[in-house]
Amino acid sequence: xxxxxxxxxxxxxxxxxxxxxxxxxxxxxxxxxxxxxxxxxxxxxxxxxxxxxxxxxxxxxxxxxxxxxxxxxxxxxxxxxxxxxxxxxxxxxxxxxxxxxxxxxxxxxxxxxxxxxxxxxxxxxxxxxxxxxxxxxxxxxxxxxxxxxxxxxxxxxxxxxxxxxxxxxxxxxxxxxxxxxxxxxxxxxxxxxxxxxxxxxxxxxxxxxxxxxxxxxxxxxxxxxxxxxxxxxxxxxxxxxxxxxxxxxxxxxxxxxxxxxxxxxxxxxxxxxxxxxxxxxxxxxxxxxxxxxxxxxxxxxxxxxxxxxxxxxxxxxxxxxxxxxxxxxxxxxxxxxxxxxxxxxxxxxxxxxxxxxxxxxxxxxxxxxxxxxxxxxxxxxxxxxxxxxxxxxxxxxxxxxxxxxxxxx
Ligand code: 2IT
Numbered sequence: 563x564x565x566x567x568x569x570x571x572x573x574x575x576x577x578x579x580x581x582x583x584x585x586x587x588x589x590x591x592x593x594x595x596x597x598x599x600x601x602x603x604x605x606x607x608x609x610x611x612x613x614x615x616x617x618x619x620x621x622x623x624x625x626x627x628x629x630x631x632x633x634x635x636x637x638x639x640x641x642x643x644x645x646x647x648x649x650x651x652x653x654x655x656x657x658x659x660x661x662x663x664x665x666x667x668x669x670x671x672x673x674x675x676x677x678x679x680x681x682x683x684x685x686x687x688x689x690x691x692x693x694x695x696x697x698x699x700x701x702x703x704x705x706x707x708x709x710x711x712x713x714x715x716x717x718x719x720x721x722x723x724x725x726x727x728x729x730x731x732x733x734x735x736x737x738x739x740x741x742x743x744x745x746x747x748x749x750x751x752x753x754x755x756x757x758x759x760x761x762x763x764x765x766x767x768x769x770x771x772x773x774x775x776x777x778x779x780x781x782x783x784x785x786x787x788x789x790x791x792x793x794x795x796x797x798x799x800x801x802x803x804x805x806x807x808x809x810x811x812x813x814x815x816x817x818x819x820x821x822x823x824x825x826x827x828x829x830x831x832x833x834x835x836x837x838x839x840x841x842x843x844x845x846x847x848x849x850x851x852x853x854x855x856x857x858x859x860x861x862x863x864x865x866x867x868x869x870x871x872x873x874x875x876x877x878x879x880x881x882x883x884x885x886x887x888x889x890x891x892x893x894x895x896x897x898x899x900x901x902x903x904x905x906x907x908x909x910x911x912x913x914x915x916x917x918x919x920x921x922x923x924x925x926x927x928x929x930x931x932x933x934x935x936x937x938x939x940x941x942x943x944x945x946x947x948x949x950x951x952x953x954x955x956x957x958x959x960x961x962x963x964x965x966x967x968x969x970x971x
């Protein structure tokens with residue numbers, strides 16, 4: 563394969579879709595040497611096929627707010643690759659959502675899902691709808707309107723959506739209710755459901771737990787364990803929160819975490835139930851500010867800054883959103899002397915920054931598609947339980963998750 567030529571063709575077909583082109587370019591650059599040793603791949607045009615989404619659904623989502631005003635959002639589902647199983651991947655509700663972001667996430671999901679070794683193809687969907695500041699009733703009406711279109715394209719053997727940014731248990735509940743109403747079917751068509759109606763007990767924390775299990779395997783190579791290590795991270799959503807909880811359980815400390823408004827430095831670590839529960843409350847009240855944590859626990863808050871580059875930690879874990887770490891931040895990270903850079907969010911590092919970090923001889927860089935695969939892996943287990951009409955215990959799910967992350971690593 564000639565990466566440049568493939569990228570030129572793709573750019574012609576998907577003009578201006580920078581996140582999508584970035585995600586493809588990163589994968590092609592990383593596989594080209596091995597790929598080019600296989601003329602049979604070239605002959606069958608495997609790469610040319612795999613970079614093109616199989617199908618893209620787009621639809622209008624009109625809904626009415628609490629004041630009676632009509633809003634129109636765009637909904638989509640990118641069914642990227644169904645070679646090894648039904649399409650699987652999250653739904654993102656965020657104002658930044660566009661087709662480029664949906665395609666990048668669907669493309670990455672294809673590889674991530676394959677890594678779990680479970681039979682799941684890759685997809686992503688979502689809307690430019692912003693749940694921020696919306697009442698429960700507004701979220702419900704939006705989710706119902708979204709499902710009024712989406713239900714045609716999904717099914718337990720066809721495509722099984724889940725949550726992502728802006729879509730959690732509440733949204734999955736409204737979506738599932740509408741699916742049942744429209745189809746008269748009670749089946750495992752969505753994952754991330756409440757445990758009372760077929761959800762997996764560990765799903766909210768699973769991505770974060772999986773990331774820490776992955777980190778644990780990385781540390782093992784150096785004869786180290788999670789106990790005693792200090793972590794700087796970004797994000798404190800489901801994924802970030804799961805990381806904080808598991809790091810605390812295993813005796814490590816998250817001493818820095820960043821949110822949209824700046825970063826927190828808590829030298830004692832985000833430890834114990836009081837702090838972990840406070841983060842849940844803080845996030846539910848206002849997802850844009852983490853400063854209340856500093857006010858409550860009397861620790862430092864640095865406004866408007868990211869915590870990349872701090873020296874008094876052992877591990878960095880970007881767990882917020884795409885392109886959180888650019889080349890400028892990557893240079894600060896490299897200068898800090900910290901050894902472990904564990905990507906957690908989907909594509910948290912720009913390509914130039916990632917190449918730069920990989921060149922640093924003193925650093926270990928772990929790729930997000932492997933590190934965060936535990937989340938969708940547990941979704942795959944939820945699908946299996948729904949097909950069996952069985953409920954597994956948290957211990958059973960955690961055991962499977964741990965085994966999966968050990969193998970992926
Ligand atoms: O990025 C992801 O892996 C997810 N948002 C979860 C996908 C899933 O189907 O659980």
